[in-house]
Amino acid sequence: VKELFSSLGVDCNILELDQLDDGIRVQEMLTEITNQKTVPNIFVNRVHVGGCDRTFQEAAILGKRVLVLDFVVPSPQGTSWGLGGTCVNVGCIPKKLMHQAALLGQALQDSRKFGWEYNQQVKHNWSTLTEAIQNHIGSLNWSYRLSLREKGVTYVNAYGEFVDHHKIKIQQLERGSPGKLKVWAKSTEGPETMEEVYNTVLLAIGRDSCTRKLGLEKIGVKINEKNGKIPVNDTEQTNVPHVYAIGDVLEGKPELTPVAIQAGKLLARRLFGASSEKCDYMSVPTAVFTPLEYGCCGLSEEKAIEVYKKENLEVYHTLFWPLEWTIAGRDNNTCYAKIICHKPDSDRVIGFHILGPNAGEITQGFAAAMKCGLTKQLLDDTIGIHPTCGEVFTTLEITKSSGLDITQKGCG
Amino acid sequence: MAAMAAVLRGPGRRFRWRTQALAGGVRGAARGVAAAQLGRKVAVVDYVEPSPQGTKWGLGGTCVNVGCIPKKLMHQAALLGGMIQDAHHYGWEVAQPIRHDWRKMAEAVQNHVKSLNWGHRVQLQDRKVKYFNIKASFINEHTVCGIAKSGKETLLSADHIVIATGGRPRYPTHIEGALEYAITSDDIFWLKESPGKTLVVGASYVALECAGFLTGIGLDTTVMMRSIPLRGFDQQMSSLVMEHMESHGTQFLKGCIPTCIKRLPDGQLQVTWEDRTSGKKDTGIFDTVLWAIGRIPETRNLNLKEVGVNINPENQKIIVDAQDVTSVPHIYAIGDVAEGRPELTPTAIMAGKLLAQRLFGQSSDLMDYNNVPTTVFTPLEYGCVGLSEEEAVARHGQEHIEVYHAYYKPLEFTVAERDASQCYIKMVCLKKPPQLVLGLHFLGPNAGEVTQGFALGIKCGASYAQVMRTVGIHPTCSEEVVKLRISKRSGLDPTVTGC
Numbered sequence: 001v002k003e004l005f006s007s008l009g010v011d012c013n014i015l016e017l018d019q020l021d022d023g024i025r026v027q028e029m030l031t032e033i034t035n036q037k038t039v040p041n042i043f044v045n046r047v048h049v050g051g052c053d054r055t056f057q058e059a060a061i062l063g064k065r066v067l068v069l070d071f072v073v074p075s076p077q078g079t080s081w082g083l084g085g086t087c088v089n090v091g092c093i094p095k096k097l098m099h100q101a102a103l104l105g106q107a108l109q110d111s112r113k114f115g116w117e118y119n120q121q122v123k124h125n126w127s128t129l130t131e132a133i134q135n136h137i138g139s140l141n142w143s144y145r146l147s148l149r150e151k152g153v154t155y156v157n158a159y160g161e162f163v164d165h166h167k168i169k170i171q172q173l174e175r176g177s178p179g180k181l182k183v184w185a186k187s188t189e190g191p192e193t194m195e196e197v198y199n200t201v202l203l204a205i206g207r208d209s210c211t212r213k214l215g216l217e218k219i220g221v222k223i224n225e226k227n228g229k230i231p232v233n234d235t236e237q238t239n240v241p242h243v244y245a246i247g248d249v250l251e252g253k254p255e256l257t258p259v260a261i262q263a264g265k266l267l268a269r270r271l272f273g274a275s276s277e278k279c280d281y282m283s284v285p286t287a288v289f290t291p292l293e294y295g296c297c298g299l300s301e302e303k304a305i306e307v308y309k310k311e312n313l314e315v316y317h318t319l320f321w322p323l324e325w326t327i328a329g330r331d332n333n334t335c336y337a338k339i340i341c342h343k344p345d346s347d348r349v350i351g352f353h354i355l356g357p358n359a360g361e362i363t364q365g366f367a368a369a370m371k372c373g374l375t376k377q378l379l380d381d382t383i384g385i386h387p388t389c390g391e392v393f394t395t396l397e398i399t400k401s402s403g404l405d406i407t408q409k410g411c412g
Numbered sequence: 413m414a415a416m417a418a419v420l421r422g423p424g425r426r427f428r429w430r431t432q433a434l435a436g437g438v439r440g441a442a443r444g445v446a447a448a449q450l451g452r453k454v455a456v457v458d459y460v461e462p463s464p465q466g467t468k469w470g471l472g473g474t475c476v477n478v479g480c481i482p483k484k485l486m487h488q489a490a491l492l493g494g495m496i497q498d499a500h501h502y503g504w505e506v507a508q509p510i511r512h513d514w515r516k517m518a519e520a521v522q523n524h525v526k527s528l529n530w531g532h533r534v535q536l537q538d539r540k541v542k543y544f545n546i547k548a549s550f551i552n553e554h555t556v557c558g559i560a561k562s563g564k565e566t567l568l569s570a571d572h573i574v575i576a577t578g579g580r581p582r583y584p585t586h587i588e589g590a591l592e593y594a595i596t597s598d599d600i601f602w603l604k605e606s607p608g609k610t611l612v613v614g615a616s617y618v619a620l621e622c623a624g625f626l627t628g629i630g631l632d633t634t635v636m637m638r639s640i641p642l643r644g645f646d647q648q649m650s651s652l653v654m655e656h657m658e659s660h661g662t663q664f665l666k667g668c669i670p671t672c673i674k675r676l677p678d679g680q681l682q683v684t685w686e687d688r689t690s691g692k693k694d695t696g697i698f699d700t701v702l703w704a705i706g707r708i709p710e711t712r713n714l715n716l717k718e719v720g721v722n723i724n725p726e727n728q729k730i731i732v733d734a735q736d737v738t739s740v741p742h743i744y745a746i747g748d749v750a751e752g753r754p755e756l757t758p759t760a761i762m763a764g765k766l767l768a769q770r771l772f773g774q775s776s777d778l779m780d781y782n783n784v785p786t787t788v789f790t791p792l793e794y795g796c797v798g799l800s801e802e803e804a805v806a807r808h809g810q811e812h813i814e815v816y817h818a819y820y821k822p823l824e825f826t827v828a829e830r831d832a833s834q835c836y837i838k839m840v841c842l843k844k845p846p847q848l849v850l851g852l853h854f855l856g857p858n859a860g861e862v863t864q865g866f867a868l869g870i871k872c873g874a875s876y877a878q879v880m881r882t883v884g885i886h887p888t889c890s891e892e893v894v895k896l897r898i899s900k901r902s903g904l905d906p907t908v909t910g911c
Binding site: 035048087092093096097100101104105107108110111113114115116117118119121122123124125126127128129132133136143147256257258259262280284285286287295323324326327358360361362363364365366367368369371372373374378379381382383384385386387388389390391393394 | 475480481484485488489492493495496498499500501502503504505506507508509510511512513514515516517518520521524629756757758759762780784785786787795811823824826827843858860861862863864865866867868869871872873874875878879881882883884885886887888889890891893894901902909
């Protein structure tokens with residue numbers, strides 16, 4: 001620890017307890033204040049940090065020399081953005097906010113059934129929405145820059161490039177925002193063709209890794225030529241020992257923000273913090289924020305059958321009707337919950353799936369439970385919180401194999 | 413209200429039943445249905461004594477008629493009001509004026525509740541459970557006598573009798589005008605007209621939830637509390653719940669107790685109260701006064717003493733053992749009426765099902781009443797499972813627990829420019845590695861949905877380490893639970909920043 005501080009150029013006050021007359025009393029006081037009996041016992045700016053391990057971890061935050069290179073290549077349409085990556089600028093954040101705008105439209109409709117009265121004429125203003133969202137994103141960009149600065153991280157713009165291919169033909173009929181585009185497309189299954197005019201065509205046919213123009217070949221870092229992804233071992237090391245990769249560029253790992261963040265944190269701790277904890281990529285929960293949200297953790301039914309064989313699985317499922325949908329007059333057989341249990345292993349829950357409102361909020365806790373070895377029995381033994389959607393998992397009875405009807409007839 | 417589930421005995425004998433349950437609403441119905449499914453002859457006896465204001469309702473018990481269901485629907489109505497406000501930030505153009513019509517909401521809620529009453533009746537019928545809408549009490553250990561509205565008497569005897577009569581709101585009968593002029597949760601959900609300017613007396617979750625949705629739909633609402641909010645819940649969380657309500661339009665009269673209610677010539681109510689600290693008296697005028705000062709079990713009119721079923725004289729609840737058996741071997745009690753049980757619908761339902769299985773299904777499974785999760789549906793919802801911080805400290809000692817906490821901001825609040833000051837999470841753990849999670853407390857939107865899965869985690873014996881190894885779902889509020897890093901002990905700022 002003394003070496004660490006010295007290498008960071010940090011002045012510290014060192015108390016050698018075995019050289020003090022009242023060293024034992026000091027150690028007793030320390031135990032009382034900090035609940036730590038051992039030495040070294042470290043305080044920084046009057047705040048108790050801990051012992052050796054903890055200090056090394058914090059050192060990663062306290063002062064390793066770090067450089068961040070980030071550059072946003074404008075999209076073909078010319079869109080660019082600030083610091084923060086996909087999630088903040090063109091992913092999770094704006095996506096969820098626009099999703100919320102849409103949900104609020106639905107809420108406006110529901111509200112009338114709950115007694116709210118206002119003019120029937122309700123319109124949506126796109127630019128109000130985008131301005132509000134972009135302001136929020138701007139504040140996040142700013143806070144990241146501040147954060148980097150505060151932690152003494154150097155931030156430099158670096159240049160990268162990637163290309164895209166389209167398999168449909170699009171002709172611009174009219175310029176403008178929005179303009180008019182004529183689209184010709186053909187079916188992938190038959191001879192049918194279609195022709196339609198749209199204001200906007202949005203391609204969402206997958207994402208490519210930004211690895212081709214990094215000069216990786218110059219330093220010998222292997223990538224998967226087909227998809228540009230970088231294969232790594234379980235400590236995120238590439239084939240070149242001092243080069244690591246995390247996040248969406250990784251081969252075979254979920255393309256999710258929290259996974260990338262977790263991997264990065266753990267990597268820093270392993271490199272500089274005397275930790276050996278690896279990132280656990282198994283059973284990563286996620287949610288698809290479609291109008292009807294879908295939350296899941298673990299295996300899909302198809303994958304479970306593939307891995308464990310159908311006879312070793314029991315699938316419990318049910319349709320359910322959120323209470324708030326009753327008065328709103330929304331359908332009672334749309335929301336759906338399903339768990340996949342591995343019979344030979346005490347009916348361990350290996351797949352969790354929910355289709356319904358707030359699916360992300362519901363799924364998170366169950367993901368933690370699955371990490372702790374959730375079984376069907378434990379679900380049955382747990383009391384539900386009433387009235388919620390999540391409680392449906394504590395009362396699952398009907399199996400797919402029974403073929404019994406799961407349609408709801410209305411009652412709670 | 414007395415609802416019973418009775419299991420019928422013997423073929424051909426009309427009024428002889430194998431098991432009969434005096435069951436309240438959901439519990440009794442669940443119990444009855446469960447027993448019937450196991451091949452027994454069952455009867456359910458249910459009766460709703462009208463409230464002092466004359467309110468009554470159908471089959472289904474408190475939860476369905478005057479509890480969870482109408483409460484959550486009215487809470488939703490209030491939340492939707494907030495969403496209409498949010499909507500304009502998100503680009504929706506909604507013209508003023510925006511107002512709320514109580515009658516429309518009440519009718520919709522009441523219709524839904526009635527459809528549930530109907531659903532329960534159909535369910536009982538489908539399972540061949542006999543339903544008696546009569547007010548019953550014990551004649552002897554195996555027989556109850558029920559009186560129908562018409563005055564007709566029915567005798568029912570059974571091998572097993574389950575009491576699940578639940579409870580009713582308490583009235584402060586020593587306060588002048590309390591019974592004649594004020595209402596309770598029994599009445600609020602059935603009002604045809606808006607309650608208008610309302611005084612809610614009490615600090616229970618019933619008081620705060622009602623005051624919450626009344627404020628949310630635009631009514632002038634005041635809560636009068638004798639002392640602390642949400643007694644029995646984690647007090648730090650309870651203060652934050654109250655703080656949120658205060659900063660969002662609910663008025664609070666703290667440390668006050670009402671002394672009398674008078675009706676004025678124009679129909680409004682004049683309430684006089686006393687400030688307990690200063691001794692000062694004050695008065696106010698309200699359209700409605702709602703008592704939410706606790707509930708008392710429905711045991712007074714069952715004639716329990718006659719048959720030797722013991723109750724706790726302090727709270728009038730029926731004393732039961734771990735198998736839900738009362739002091740009389742074949743008489744059982746479940747739900748709110750039983751001593752030492754959490755007063756929650758799902759626990760009552762599960763207790764009923766397990767009891768039926770133990771009696772007739774060769775099971776010996778008992779209820780586990782530990783770590784029962786629950787949620788208070790105040791304007792900012794509070795979900796919790798396990799120990800409060802105070803309980804953890806009392807049980808293990810301050811030095812043996814570690815509390816991780818965070819103030820966070822739901823993404824949806826940003827664009828909506830909503831105040832997130834009280835959005836807060838805390839996880840109470842044992843300090844010793846692996847740091848077993850003793851309790852989780854979540855204050856924020858959709859708290860019930862967030863808490864349910866973590867309750868499962870706690871049931872699986874989750875440790876802090878395991879929760880932290882769980883990857884978050886982004887962007888949600890619940891992911892903040894698996895990102896808790898700052899301990900109270902460290903003294904560091906627990907405000908979450910950035911992504």
